[in-house]
Amino acid sequence: MLIELRTNWKVLLTFLAVVSFLVAGMVAAWPSMGTAFQADALKGEENVSVELEDLGDTVKVHLQWSPVEGADNYTLLAYPQPQMLVPERAEGIDTESAEHLLEKDEGGTPQMYFAVVALVDGERQLVGMASSLERTSVYEETFGVNMSRVEGMASFMWDLFWGLLMMLFLGYVAASTVSRDFEERKMDIILSKPVSRRRYLLEKFAFLTAYTALMLLVAGLVLVGSMAAIGELSEGMVAPLLMSSLLAFPVVLLIMAVGTLAAVYVQDGRTAVGLVFLFVLLQVGINLVASMAEGLEHLSSYTAMGYWDLDAILFDNVYSVGDFVLIAAAALAVLAVAVLVFERRDMAG
Amino acid sequence: MTENGPVIEIRGLTKNYGDVVGIKDLDLNIHRGEIMGFLGPNGAGKTTTIRTCLDLLQKTSGEVRIFGLDSHHDSIEIRRRIGYLPGDFGMYNDLPVRTILRYLLSLSGYEDDGPMEELARRFALDLDKRYGSLSKGNRQKAGIVQAFMAGQELIIMDEPTAGLDPLMQQEFYEFLREERAEGKTIFMSSHILAEVEEVCDRVAIIRDAELQVVERIDALKEKMGKTLEIEFDKEIDPSVFDIRGVEGLEVDGRRARMIIACDLDQVVKRVSEHNIVNMSLETFSLDQFFMTYYSRPGGG
Structure with a gap:
C-alpha cells in the first residue's frame, strides 16, 4: 500500500x-x-399583489394594484407566458382589483402571468405585472x-x-x-x-x-x-x-x-x-x-x-x-x- | 514433501492459448543443486513453460510440482522459496532502485537487506538511481538482484543475461557457479548456446512447443561427435566411408568432410589404405550442434 x-x-x-x-x-x-441565478423580476411587480383562493377544481386569483393617478380605467391581460399577454376582458375595469379563475391541471395551480394596464388620457400605461406562482429562474x-x-x-x-x-x-x-x-x-x-x-x-x-x-x-x-x-x-x-x-x-x-x-x-x-x-x-x-x-x-x-x-x-x-x-x-x-x-x-x- | 525428489517436476504439461498451442505434453525434472538450461528459439515455449510453473498462466492440463507442492494450489508457499527473473519486466520508474528492492524484499517477508546491498556491489548497480533512469543492462542487474536477494533455494530465470555486457556476463556465470556450490537450484532459459554450454549442467531443448531432448551437457557434447576433414593425394571413392556412425559425408574430389559419431579408430584404419595429405579433427560446439539440430526436419 x-x-x-x-x-x-x-x-x-x-x-x-x-x-x-x-x-x-x-x-x-x-x-x-x-x-x-435569480428569476428576472417582472416589470412593476411591486405594484400588483396576488392572492390565491382554492376552490377545489379551480383556483380564484385575486389581483389588486396600486391606483394610478388620472386613470380612466384599467385593463387586465393574462397569458401562460410573460412575453405575450392578451386582454382578459375587453371592457375597462373601474376598480383597483380584479379576479381571475384558473382551472387546475396535473401539477395543481398552473403558471399564469398577468399585466395591469391603466388608461390615462387616452394612453395605455403599464401598472405592473404579476404571476400566479412564484417565478423560477432559467437554471x-x-x-x-x-x-x-x-x-x-x-x-x-x-x-x-x-x-x-x-x-x-x-x-x-x-x-x-x-x-x-x-x-x-x-x-x-x-x-x-x-x-x-x-x-x-x-x-x-x-x-x-x-x-x-x-x-x-x-x-x-x-x-x-x-x-x-x-x-x-x-x-x-x-x-x-x-x-x-x-x-x-x-x-x-x-x-x-x-x-x-x-x-x-x-x-x-x-x-x-x-x-x-x-x-x-x-x-x-x-x-x-x-x-x-x-x-x-x-x-x-x-x-x-x-x-x-x-x-x-x-x-x-x-x-x-x-x-x-x-x-x-x-x-x-x-x-x-x-x-x-x-x-x-x-x-x- | 519429497526433499530428495526433483525440485521441479513437470508431467505432461500442456498450455493452450485458445486454439494456439503454447506447450504440449512437456515432461521435465530439475534436481537439487543443478543448473538446468532451457534452450530453444524464440516462440518455442520457454517463457510459457516458466510462467506456467510460476502459476502466472493457468495450465491446460498436466501437473507441475515444485518442492513436491502443487504449482497452483500451493503457489504462495512455493513462491516463498523461489526467486524469479522474468524475461521482460519493469519496475517503478519514479523510485530509486533501493526503495523498489526493499519493497520487493518485504513482499517476500524478508527484512535483511544485506545480501541485496552485497549483490548490488558485486554487479556494480547503483541503488540510489531512479529505476527509470537506468540503462537496459543496469535494469537487468536490478532484476537479477531481486531474484537472488532473498536467498531462495530455487531461482528461475528467463534469459537472464539479456542486455549484460560480456564482462558482466562472465561475472554472472561465476556467480551462478557459486550459487550452485551452495546447493541452489537454477532453471534458466536462454537462446545463447555458449551460455548454456558454459554454465549449465544439463540442458532441455524445446522446439515448436515440444520438448526435444534433455541431456547432460558433457554427454551431449560426446554425442554430438566431431567433424573430420581429410585431404587425399587423389580423388577418393565415397564408399570408403561406408562405416556405421559416419554421417553427413561430403566428398569433393580429393577432400572429404564428415561427422564422426563412432569410434575414430575405425575411420582411421579404413582411410590408412590411401595417401593422406592433410587431416583435421574438430569437436562440435553446442552452437554447431544446435544449428544442425534445428535445421534437421523433425529435430533429428
Whole structure:
C-alpha cells in the first residue's frame, strides 16, 4: 500500500489540491453570480399583489394594484407566458382589483402571468405585472435547482461540475493503478513474490478507498469552510453540506470497483479506462435524462448515482442509510467478482 | 514433501492459448543443486513453460510440482522459496532502485537487506538511481538482484543475461557457479548456446512447443561427435566411408568432410589404405550442434 502512495502521491495530491481550489473558488465566485441565478423580476411587480383562493377544481386569483393617478380605467391581460399577454376582458375595469379563475391541471395551480394596464388620457400605461406562482429562474427550470440558495449552489456544483470530474478521475485512478502493473511489466515480479492475487487487489482497493474517504472529507470541509468565509453558512447547513460530499462515498466506491474489474479483465489501461468512463457517463446521462424528461424520473433509481440524492440531503437534510449500505454492498460485490476474475485469468506477459 | 525428489517436476504439461498451442505434453525434472538450461528459439515455449510453473498462466492440463507442492494450489508457499527473473519486466520508474528492492524484499517477508546491498556491489548497480533512469543492462542487474536477494533455494530465470555486457556476463556465470556450490537450484532459459554450454549442467531443448531432448551437457557434447576433414593425394571413392556412425559425408574430389559419431579408430584404419595429405579433427560446439539440430526436419 505504501508503494502506491510513493508512486502516485504527486497525482493524488494534485487532484486533492484541484478539488479544494475548485470548491473554494466556486463558493467565492458564487455571490457575484447570485443575481444571474435569480428569476428576472417582472416589470412593476411591486405594484400588483396576488392572492390565491382554492376552490377545489379551480383556483380564484385575486389581483389588486396600486391606483394610478388620472386613470380612466384599467385593463387586465393574462397569458401562460410573460412575453405575450392578451386582454382578459375587453371592457375597462373601474376598480383597483380584479379576479381571475384558473382551472387546475396535473401539477395543481398552473403558471399564469398577468399585466395591469391603466388608461390615462387616452394612453395605455403599464401598472405592473404579476404571476400566479412564484417565478423560477432559467437554471431552476432546466435543472430543478434554485441556485440562489446555498443548498442549490452546492447541489449544482456536485451534480454538474466536479461530482463528474471526481468520478471520472477516481475511476481512472482505479483502472490505471492495476493495469499499469501489466503495462509496465511489473505484474510478473510482484506476483512471483508470496503475494496472493486477492491480497494484491484488495490492498490496492483499500488504498483507493482511503484516498476517496480523505478526498470527500476534504471537499466537504472546504465547502463548509468557504461558505463560512463568505458569511453564507447557517448553522443548520453544516451537516447537510458535509453529508452531500460524504454520501458520494459508496457511489465512488462502486465506480472504482468497476474500474478494477475492467483492469483485471482486459489487462490493458486504455480499454479499462474507457470502460469505466463509459460506466460513469452512462450513469450521468441516465440521470440527466431522468431529471429533465417528464415521466422518466424512475430511471435514475436504476443507477448508483440516483441514490446520491443531493436534493434530499441538502434541502431536507435526510438521507437513506439503507441506500448508502446498498451501493457500498454493490461495490464490494463487483470487487469480489474482480478478485475471482483476477484469480482465474492468465497474466498478460 | 519429497526433499530428495526433483525440485521441479513437470508431467505432461500442456498450455493452450485458445486454439494456439503454447506447450504440449512437456515432461521435465530439475534436481537439487543443478543448473538446468532451457534452450530453444524464440516462440518455442520457454517463457510459457516458466510462467506456467510460476502459476502466472493457468495450465491446460498436466501437473507441475515444485518442492513436491502443487504449482497452483500451493503457489504462495512455493513462491516463498523461489526467486524469479522474468524475461521482460519493469519496475517503478519514479523510485530509486533501493526503495523498489526493499519493497520487493518485504513482499517476500524478508527484512535483511544485506545480501541485496552485497549483490548490488558485486554487479556494480547503483541503488540510489531512479529505476527509470537506468540503462537496459543496469535494469537487468536490478532484476537479477531481486531474484537472488532473498536467498531462495530455487531461482528461475528467463534469459537472464539479456542486455549484460560480456564482462558482466562472465561475472554472472561465476556467480551462478557459486550459487550452485551452495546447493541452489537454477532453471534458466536462454537462446545463447555458449551460455548454456558454459554454465549449465544439463540442458532441455524445446522446439515448436515440444520438448526435444534433455541431456547432460558433457554427454551431449560426446554425442554430438566431431567433424573430420581429410585431404587425399587423389580423388577418393565415397564408399570408403561406408562405416556405421559416419554421417553427413561430403566428398569433393580429393577432400572429404564428415561427422564422426563412432569410434575414430575405425575411420582411421579404413582411410590408412590411401595417401593422406592433410587431416583435421574438430569437436562440435553446442552452437554447431544446435544449428544442425534445428535445421534437421523433425529435430533429428
